[in-house]
Amino acid sequence: MQTLRDQACIVGVGETAYTRGSQKSVLRLVLEAARHAMADAGVTTGDIDGFVLPGSYLFQEQLAANLGINDLRYSTYIQMGGASPVTALQSAAMAVAMEIATYVLVPFGWNGYSEVRVSRRETPQAVLRPTENAMSRAVRNFYAPYGALAPVQYYAWLAMRHRALYGTTDEQMGEVALTCRAHAQHNPMAYMYDRPLTIEDYLKSPMLASPFRILDCCLETDGACAVIVTTPDRARDLRHDPVYIMGIAEGHPYPADDIPNRADFFKIGLSFAAPRAFAMAGVTPQDIDFVEVYDCFTYVVMLQLEALGFCAQGEVGGFVEGGRLRIDGALPCNTHGGLHSEAHVWGLNHVVEAARQLRHEAALQVPDCEVGLVTGWGDFGDGSLAILRR
């Protein structure tokens, strides 16, 4: 059976500075990241003939007009919230493998601090209202009337049940936050560079929605990333060694648009996607040298580690103890600092970091790594993962 295994690779990565107050439009941020990714790959705008656009902050027509792409052969949008960037790699890989397009640009940018901060959503000053979709309809009709209006409050229902059933502790969740922050101390791009964190700082940070404290939450930042996907044949002539997409899949919890009515709270999109991606790649969790896990909240990282099969359901609390996720541990996680300590770019920065790790040019390098795994998580638990190799 033909699969997507090794039929596409990441050949260029780019990013902007990560700030709180970019003073730039989303389009401008994305154009800058795209230019950096093209320069990194050694391709020109004349080569790019496909877009896969995560989210809804960009118009393909504007992007093409600003880049001078006069023959756009393929363009599509992915709507899975923060799972969109990794899912976008899947569509990009399909497009180049089937020769629908040759070089596909996957860009994402936003002013996640200065325009769309969660805590300002409900205020009159909000610049952009959240887009109406199936999830927002559930929120408006069935969650918001009871005072649940934001992801930190919905995912807390999952975290609290995990805690009630399995005894997961504050310190175990804190270890995820501390791991991200420790790794960011080696990454000058990281918003939290030069700002170390202790477990005491974590434990005294204010509670938002139990069991989540403010330091269980990712950053809100402005910035953009871009990656370029093409075929292995074309990659041979480019500047860097390609990073191969070995296995890739998306998955959706059931039902995707309502959290309370899921039979099993811990069966998330990634629970469906992970076996498919591992089968495509022909590897198991034991073969993975590092992971970049979508870290909107500490417990969401833990939930995904269970769904990926790195440990059994209910065992992730003990799994993260003892420094396992640290750079010198058995499973280094979020080596750039993640959404917690580098920046929140919907996890496209996780893809950029994984590519750099596999090129062996990361700021904080996992020695001799060969295979890495990146996840996306979005909306009410949609999931995606890419298994990448050098």
Added chain:
Amino acid sequence: MSDYAKPLPRGEDLNGEFYQFCKQHELRFQRCQDCGIWRHMPRESCAACGSFNWSWERSSGRGQVFSWTVIHRALHPGFTPDVPYATVVIELAEGVRMISHVLDLAPERLRVGLPVAVVFEDVTPEVTLPKFRPLSQSIAV
């Protein structure tokens, strides 16, 4: 005019029908007329058998706590005076689940499996929200 400052359900389509029953102090959920499965949120067709035939059947109103979170920072100004307050996942005896509040119970006393029963709060002249109370008054604060 009501001075109720919290978000209200928009009540469009089938969701509006759900809240119309609440206004009559009836907790009703869709139940498939062909295979008998209860469902919530409201849906156009039965995911189990594909049927478009349903009725709004009255729930026992009895259920138990499935999960919860205690919110210490409101993200809507209408809830700021209420912190800390718990949003609770309630599992009804019919098998469907919904988000609600458990009244007359300190948030720290919430636990998985706590038995509850529905009550109705007329928050505005137009809108009634189903809420819950602990079934056993002995555990109420």
